[in-house]
Amino acid sequence: MLGLRARGQTLPIWAMGLGAALVLAFSALQYGEVLRWQIRAQNAADAAAAGALSVQTSAWNQQMAVMYAASVEEWRIRNLLEAMVVASAGDSGCARGNSTNCQPLYNSLKDQYARAVARYTTDVQLMSRVSQYTLPQAQADAKAIVADFQRNCGKANGGDCGVSYTVTDVRKRVGDLNDVQQDGGAWVVNGIAPARVKDDYTPAQIEIVTCAKVPPLVPGFLNFTPPTFTAVGRAAATSAMVTEEWIQPGVIVNPQTGKPFQPPEDFSGGTTTATGPNGHNWFVNDFGGNAAKAFPLSNAYSERINGPEFSAVTGWWSTIPIKPYSGALAPGSYSCATS
Amino acid sequence: MKFSRGAALPETVVVLGLSLTLLYGTFELGLIGYTQLSADGAAFVAAHAAVLGNDPSAAIASPFPMANGAKVTLTQNPPEDTNVPVDYQSSQAQQNNRHGGVQVVRPSRTQVTIGQTGGIGGGVLGQFDVAGAFIEGNMLVSDTGFDLNGYAINDPTAKMNGYFADDGNAPPYFIGFRYMWHCDLPVQNNGCGHSVMAALGMAEYLNGGNWNQPANGIGPGAVYAAMLLHQQVYANILNNGELPQSVGGGNRPITWTTPCLQTVAAWDVDVPAGYPIGQKAIGFYPFSPLYRNPAC
Numbered sequence: 001m002l003g004l005r006a007r008g009q010t011l012p013i014w015a016m017g018l019g020a021a022l023v024l025a026f027s028a029l030q031y032g033e034v035l036r037w038q039i040r041a042q043n044a045a046d047a048a049a050a051g052a053l054s055v056q057t058s059a060w061n062q063q064m065a066v067m068y069a070a071s072v073e074e075w076r077i078r079n080l081l082e083a084m085v086v087a088s089a090g091d092s093g094c095a096r097g098n099s100t101n102c103q104p105l106y107n108s109l110k111d112q113y114a115r116a117v118a119r120y121t122t123d124v125q126l127m128s129r130v131s132q133y134t135l136p137q138a139q140a141d142a143k144a145i146v147a148d149f150q151r152n153c154g155k156a157n158g159g160d161c162g163v164s165y166t167v168t169d170v171r172k173r174v175g176d177l178n179d180v181q182q183d184g185g186a187w188v189v190n191g192i193a194p195a196r197v198k199d200d201y202t203p204a205q206i207e208i209v210t211c212a213k214v215p216p217l218v219p220g221f222l223n224f225t226p227p228t229f230t231a232v233g234r235a236a237a238t239s240a241m242v243t244e245e246w247i248q249p250g251v252i253v254n255p256q257t258g259k260p261f262q263p264p265e266d267f268s269g270g271t272t273t274a275t276g277p278n279g280h281n282w283f284v285n286d287f288g289g290n291a292a293k294a295f296p297l298s299n300a301y302s303e304r305i306n307g308p309e310f311s312a313v314t315g316w317w318s319t320i321p322i323k324p325y326s327g328a329l330a331p332g333s334y335s336c337a338t339s
Numbered sequence: 340m341k342f343s344r345g346a347a348l349p350e351t352v353v354v355l356g357l358s359l360t361l362l363y364g365t366f367e368l369g370l371i372g373y374t375q376l377s378a379d380g381a382a383f384v385a386a387h388a389a390v391l392g393n394d395p396s397a398a399i400a401s402p403f404p405m406a407n408g409a410k411v412t413l414t415q416n417p418p419e420d421t422n423v424p425v426d427y428q429s430s431q432a433q434q435n436n437r438h439g440g441v442q443v444v445r446p447s448r449t450q451v452t453i454g455q456t457g458g459i460g461g462g463v464l465g466q467f468d469v470a471g472a473f474i475e476g477n478m479l480v481s482d483t484g485f486d487l488n489g490y491a492i493n494d495p496t497a498k499m500n501g502y503f504a505d506d507g508n509a510p511p512y513f514i515g516f517r518y519m520w521h522c523d524l525p526v527q528n529n530g531c532g533h534s535v536m537a538a539l540g541m542a543e544y545l546n547g548g549n550w551n552q553p554a555n556g557i558g559p560g561a562v563y564a565a566m567l568l569h570q571q572v573y574a575n576i577l578n579n580g581e582l583p584q585s586v587g588g589g590n591r592p593i594t595w596t597t598p599c600l601q602t603v604a605a606w607d608v609d610v611p612a613g614y615p616i617g618q619k620a621i622g623f624y625p626f627s628p629l630y631r632n633p634a635c
Contacts, residue, residue, distance in 0.1 A: 091530030184538030184624025190506030
């Protein structure tokens with residue numbers, strides 16, 4: 001009897017042990033599946049939020065690029081006007097003893113002026129096209145982009161096919177913005193008072209929820225049916241100036257060419273001499289630049305104007321992640337797909 | 340029977356011992372995997388929470404009960420180097436020779452490491468340690484104030500601010516200094532009789548002066564109204580015959596008194612040469628880029 005009992009004890013031990021191990025393994029796998037989907041949903045939300053405001057940031061980057069091109073052209077126009085004024089007065093830089101010697105240069109300057117104004121006209125027309133973008137358009141575009149993520153899921157530029165995307169909010173950024181002011185003697189970023197700016201030029205912010213209903217790895221056994229898991233990702237982003245640059249392109253060297261971004265332009269082709277103040281040649285368009293002294297402890301610069309200077313203070317736009325801002329998610333405020 | 344009876348006990352001991360060891364190992368292995376998953380997931384959530392300004396420990400408390408009491412280590416690593424070799428002459432020795440500057444919003448690398456201890460029976464029957472780690476980008480403004488600190492752009496010790504705590508939290512803007520020698524007194528057959536350093540009131544700017552214009556675009560009352568106005572004035576200088584056909588002899592030189600050229604000159608303000616910037620209040624030299632002589 002003892003022998004029979006002893007032999008019979010091994011099977012239940014193995015059965016119980018194997019069952020327990022299977023349950024544990026299933027639990028671990030299911031837990032891993034839950035985590036995997038949670039991370040997947042969060043990554044999908046992060047990516048969608050980052051991409052959804054790209055039309056607004058692109059529109060502003062286009063305006064920055066056109067403004068730079070137009071300002072270079074207007075600077076050239078202004079220098080050409082000065083050159084024509086001085087040439088018309090028979091400046092010795094071109095007269096070489098007889099003011100009528102300035103005539104060929106004057107004719108050339110007028111021709112260069114006409115071409116510069118034509119290019120400037122093109123820049124202004126381009127600005128007209130790229131500066132119509134509004135906040136309602138940014139909101140509509142953001143929703144359209146997220147809808148495209150969903151529609152083109154699994155393809156290039158598409159989203160994650162396993163989740164549903166919902167734009168729960170898109171609006172202009174809440175909170176004060178730093179003011180930026182310029183005049184002839186100084187410019188200030190982050191002035192005393194907050195900026196007063198209309199909606200179309202206020203950075204937008206967006207919040208996105210992704211959701212997936214994830215069935216259990218093992219559908220069910222005996223009388224036990226594991227519950228469906230709901231993975232929810234939530235992310236927000238806002239448009240931001242991700243670089244800010246103060247450049248003097250007449251001095252700063254372009255690493256690709258080893259020369260300044262905007263080298264001097266000699267309107268006369270090297271036929272004139274300098275007769276202006278501080279060795280200035282009226283017939284050379286020098287984008288110039290003045291050295292500034294930094295006072296790190298005062299967070300300020302001081303710059304002494306000793307010669308011409310063309311400088312630009314601007315930056316480039318992209319999106320950065322921010323904390324979701326619209327409070328608790330209301331049930332039913334977002335869709336949820338079954339993966 | 341005697342032999343069978345005698346073998347049952349040691350057989351049971353061997354089988355039971357082996358079975359329990361295997362079962363223990365299986366449980367332990369499963370538990371290690373389970374705990375590792377928990378640590379990895381908690382690190383992801385904690386890093387995400389940390390860069391958004393939330394409490395990482397609080398963020399993992401509910402979804403990762405196993406991680407309660409775990410050691411959460413937060414490490415702030417500098418951003419990856421940028422490889423744009425633009426020389427703004429930024430070293431301390433060059434503070435008197437700066438030409439511009441740059442600041443960049445870059446993701447510093449926030450790393451969260453979760454250290455958990457586990458084991459069957461609370462570790463009574465053997466204890467193990469696992470660690471999960473995740474790195475998330477934390478958007479900070481490096482080299483704040485246009486690299487005012489004098490650090491090179493990739494210097495890991497450079498001061499960094501959160502985006503919303505920095506002066507980069509602005510609407511889109513485009514401004515700048517445009518100083519030019521302006522011949523305000525041309526003298527016939529004698530070139531320029533007098534010149535000044537003019538700060539140009541050019542049309543290209545976007546700042547607090549026009550963010551609130553009622554319309555978009557370039558038309559009257561629009562954000563970029565000055566651009567269209569300036570284009571028309573420059574074109575009219577040609578079209579209205581304000582530029583003579585020939586120079587010298589009996590021809591009067593071009594002056595800044597004809598309607599369109601007078602308009603151009605009125606956009607600017609004169610700045611005394613050598614005047615140090617930054618020592619006068621804002622608005623001391625206001626431009627007038629929207630001025631237009633009615634005859635132009």
